Amino acid sequence: MNKSTEQYRQAGVLSEISVANPHRIIQLLFEGALERIAVGRGAMLQGNIPKKGEQIGKAINILDGLRGVLDYDKGGELAERLDALYEYMSFQLLQANLHNDPDLLDEVTRLLRQIKSGWDEIPEEFRNGVKAV
DSSP, X not given: OOHHHHHHHHHHHHHHHHHOOHHHHHHHHXXXXXXXXXXXXXXXXXXXXXXXXXXXXXXXXXXXXXXXXXXHHHHHHHHHHHHHHHHHHHHHHHHHHHHTOHHHHHHHHHHHHHHHHHHXXXXXXXXXXXXXX
């Protein structure tokens, strides 16, 4: 992807974030992490070490961001389990980067897709934290 295409795409994402509800922002974070893992995987397979490290690092940062927004008071055990899973995925991404292991990237991709799928299935009336009447 050339630089102007990337800037155009980023501008589109930023404008979507500015009007998105919290539920959609989390969806965008999942999408961003999955995209960066995919690009990092491609760079890994092509031997582009700098790009691989950059993209995997960005995916780890997104996972850290997802961990940071967990609500332990409302989420209880689920929030604790998600925190542990995000930490595990970050560690797997780090290992994938260090050892050039695309299988670890695939594992994290599968896990993230499962979490995102569950998140996407939340009914519209619960997406803003308040059930519509």
